[in-house]
Amino acid sequence: MAVASKPLSLSKPQDETKTRTPLADAWVQFRRNRLAVVSLVIIILLILLAIGADFLQSIGFLDDPLYQHEAPGMTFAPPMTCTQDPRRMNPQWCFVFGTDDLRRDMMSRAIYGARVSLSVGFVGATIAMLIGVTYGMIAGYYGGAIDNLMMRFIDFLYAIPDLALFILLQIFFKALAAERERVGPFAQILVDIDRSMGGLFFLFIVLGLLSWIGIARLARGQVLSYKQKEFVEAARAIGARDRRIIFVHLLPNILGPLVVVGVQSVAGFIGVETVLSYLGIGVNAPTPSWGSMIAVAQNNVFGAYPHLVLVPAGMLGVTVLAFYFLADGLRDALDPSLRGS
Amino acid sequence: MTELMTQPQTAQKDAKGREVLLRVRNLKKYFPIMAGFIIQREVGSIKAVDGVSFDVYKGETLGLVGESGCGKSTTGRTVLQLYRPTAGTVEFEGVDLVKLKGEALRRMRRRMQMIFQDPYASLNPRMSVGRIIAEPLFVHGIGTPAERAERVQYLLEKVGLNPYFVNRYPHEFSGGQRQRIGIARALALNPSLIVADEPISALDVSIQAQVVNLLQDLQQELGLTYLFIAHDLSMVRHICDRVAVMYLGKIVELAPSDELYNNPLHPYTQALLSAVPVPDPAKERKRQRIILKGDVPSPANPPVGCRFNTRCPVAVESCFRDEPELKEVSPGHFVACHLT
Numbered sequence: 051m052a053v054a055s056k057p058l059s060l061s062k063p064q065d066e067t068k069t070r071t072p073l074a075d076a077w078v079q080f081r082r083n084r085l086a087v088v089s090l091v092i093i094i095l096l097i098l099l100a101i102g103a104d105f106l107q108s109i110g111f112l113d114d115p116l117y118q119h120e121a122p123g124m125t126f127a128p129p130m131t132c133t134q135d136p137r138r139m140n141p142q143w144c145f146v147f148g149t150d151d152l153r154r155d156m157m158s159r160a161i162y163g164a165r166v167s168l169s170v171g172f173v174g175a176t177i178a179m180l181i182g183v184t185y186g187m188i189a190g191y192y193g194g195a196i197d198n199l200m201m202r203f204i205d206f207l208y209a210i211p212d213l214a215l216f217i218l219l220q221i222f223f224k225a226l227a228a229e230r231e232r233v234g235p236f237a238q239i240l241v242d243i244d245r246s247m248g249g250l251f252f253l254f255i256v257l258g259l260l261s262w263i264g265i266a267r268l269a270r271g272q273v274l275s276y277k278q279k280e281f282v283e284a285a286r287a288i289g290a291r292d293r294r295i296i297f298v299h300l301l302p303n304i305l306g307p308l309v310v311v312g313v314q315s316v317a318g319f320i321g322v323e324t325v326l327s328y329l330g331i332g333v334n335a336p337t338p339s340w341g342s343m344i345a346v347a348q349n350n351v352f353g354a355y356p357h358l359v360l361v362p363a364g365m366l367g368v369t370v371l372a373f374y375f376l377a378d379g380l381r382d383a384l385d386p387s388l389r390g391s
Numbered sequence: 392m393t394e395l396m397t398q399p400q401t402a403q404k405d406a407k408g409r410e411v412l413l414r415v416r417n418l419k420k421y422f423p424i425m426a427g428f429i430i431q432r433e434v435g436s437i438k439a440v441d442g443v444s445f446d447v448y449k450g451e452t453l454g455l456v457g458e459s460g461c462g463k464s465t466t467g468r469t470v471l472q473l474y475r476p477t478a479g480t481v482e483f484e485g486v487d488l489v490k491l492k493g494e495a496l497r498r499m500r501r502r503m504q505m506i507f508q509d510p511y512a513s514l515n516p517r518m519s520v521g522r523i524i525a526e527p528l529f530v531h532g533i534g535t536p537a538e539r540a541e542r543v544q545y546l547l548e549k550v551g552l553n554p555y556f557v558n559r560y561p562h563e564f565s566g567g568q569r570q571r572i573g574i575a576r577a578l579a580l581n582p583s584l585i586v587a588d589e590p591i592s593a594l595d596v597s598i599q600a601q602v603v604n605l606l607q608d609l610q611q612e613l614g615l616t617y618l619f620i621a622h623d624l625s626m627v628r629h630i631c632d633r634v635a636v637m638y639l640g641k642i643v644e645l646a647p648s649d650e651l652y653n654n655p656l657h658p659y660t661q662a663l664l665s666a667v668p669v670p671d672p673a674k675e676r677k678r679q680r681i682i683l684k685g686d687v688p689s690p691a692n693p694p695v696g697c698r699f700n701t702r703c704p705v706a707v708e709s710c711f712r713d714e715p716e717l718k719e720v721s722p723g724h725f726v727a728c729h730l731t
């Protein structure tokens with residue numbers, strides 16, 4: 051209390067540099083976790099690769115992922131083989147990661163596959179966060195009968211086995227797409243959107259359907275614990291409206307754990323997309339996806355050509371782990387109470 | 392900022408010509424006890440505040456004391472309409488707050504503020520000190536950002552904090568400093584009434600005096616009226632003009648401070664005061680403690696008759712039958728006891 055005893059000395063406090071916003075504080079904490087930083091770099095690189103894939107193709111670094119090479123005497127080319135393809139303008143091409151059964155370049159397919167995985171992951175997590183946080187905060191903040199009703203609905207959704215529902219719905223949507231001429235105009239529009247996105251649109255809908263329940267429960271719990279705090283009561287006492295209390299006082303305080311779970315869920319969505327594509331009910335056939343690449347490996351003799359499974363599985367593993375480690379680092383950085391553990 | 396200075400001219404005077412700022416009549420707050428799966432029903436209620444009446448005069452400090460769970464904090468929060476009362480009226484500056492809703496009540500909040508008990512929980516950890524103190528002004532749309540910043544500087548100085556702290560966050564401060572921030576926030580709108588809910592009980596003893604003196608200085612300077620909730624009896628005597636003693640949701644005795652401390656009439660007040668050490672060795676040696684037996688009964692099911700009858704050392708038969716009313720036994724001294 052040395053400061054308070056000399057209240058009106060207007061000299062600048064000595065440790066001015068120590069003042070940090072909570073966000074800057076979290077960043078300093080995050081940087082200490084090497085694994086999380088490496089994961090963040092890997093994820094950023096993956097995103098850049100996925101976004102810049104077309105550019106990389108235009109400068110000749112990547113190949114068209116759908117192009118089936120026609121080189122004599124070549125199926126399942128192992129990594130680091132170079133061939134001539136007489137049909138092309140620039141016939142010399144080196145397969146860094148080899149080719150698949152249809153003589154398509156594995157490296158190009160793996161990188162284009164990151165587009166599918168990352169967009170499914172991020173879109174899924176965004177839908178989950180938007181619906182989940184809104185739903186959970188409404189239930190937690192207003193409480194009472196509203197809360198009771200909303201949470202019983204979540205309990206009902208929780209009882210549905212999610213993978214089974216995903217498979218069922220994907221099969222339904224695939225059938226819808228196949229029967230495009232015989233469905234109504236609204237369904238036709240949906241099918242057209244889905245086709246233009248290579249089958250991603252229906253995947254987003256299916257994954258978004260149940261994705262938010264975990265986050266909604268977490269958000270509700272966080273709101274319940276924070277709305278009891280005196281600073282929320284203080285906000286009410288000064289005359290703040292509900293909207294301000296929710297967005298200014300509750301949301302910033304509960305966001306930390308929600309972001310952590312959101313980042314973790316990205317890895318989960320990538321996993322589910324891989325499973326569905328592996329089963330052949332994910333993205334539409336020629337669109338490259340890690341799951342469908344693994345399925346190709348399974349259909350063929352991957353004992354002799356291990357690159358068929360190693361390339362997509364390696365990409366998948368690195369990506370999923372990176373998101374988990376990133377979430378771990380974020381948890382330590384955003385939750386001060388866990389510091390030092 | 393001039394609109395901060397205007398006072399609604401709806402003064403009410405009592406018989407002796409004192410201006411009544413706050414008139415609470417028969418205030419009740421019951422919290423429902425719910426039970427049942429999916430379909431909840433009310434199976435009872437906690438009678439936290441059960442028929443409390445008092446006046447607070449302009450410029451005075453009314454102390455509200457009592458042991459934990461007697462309903463004193465609930466009374467404070469119900470007066471401010473942070474909890475909506477089950478019954479009763481709260482007339483503040485001539486307006487019955489209980490009848491106000493939504494926007495009208497929100498506008499009334501400019502005139503009455505609260506200081507909280509726990510300085511660690513009452514400040515949003517994600518907001519800088521400047522934003523915390525400016526929030527009441529922002530919420531009520533008062534002043535431009537520059538004017539608000541100026542007022543924050545003024546308030547920080549007023550409560551004895553360095554104005555350079557505006558961009559800091561609550562976790563960088565000690566408990567006493569945080570409580571000063573809370574006081575600055577309460578003062579931001581220039582309220583006439585401040586409900587202080589045990590503002591010092593979470594602080595170190597050395598800091599308590601500082602904060603109490605700050606509150607007193609501010610009262611003199613700004614003409615504030617305090618409803619001061621506390622359980623530290625010697626501190627209450629120091630700061631309060633009048634004191635109300637609560638027991639199990641009711642006021643049992645209300646009197647000017649000196650009168651209450653020198654001439655306590657209710658057996659519960661006598662027991663409470665007998666627990667206060669006297670800073671005089673000769674008197675302290677003669678002090679006889681009245682030790683109450685048993686615990687406070689459950690406020691869900693208070694005893695019939697006088698609420699204190701389960702622990703009262705002098706209870707007679709009528710105490711178990713009739714509930715005593717708060718009677719004025721000498722000018723300004725009210726007691727709810729059959730034996731006075």
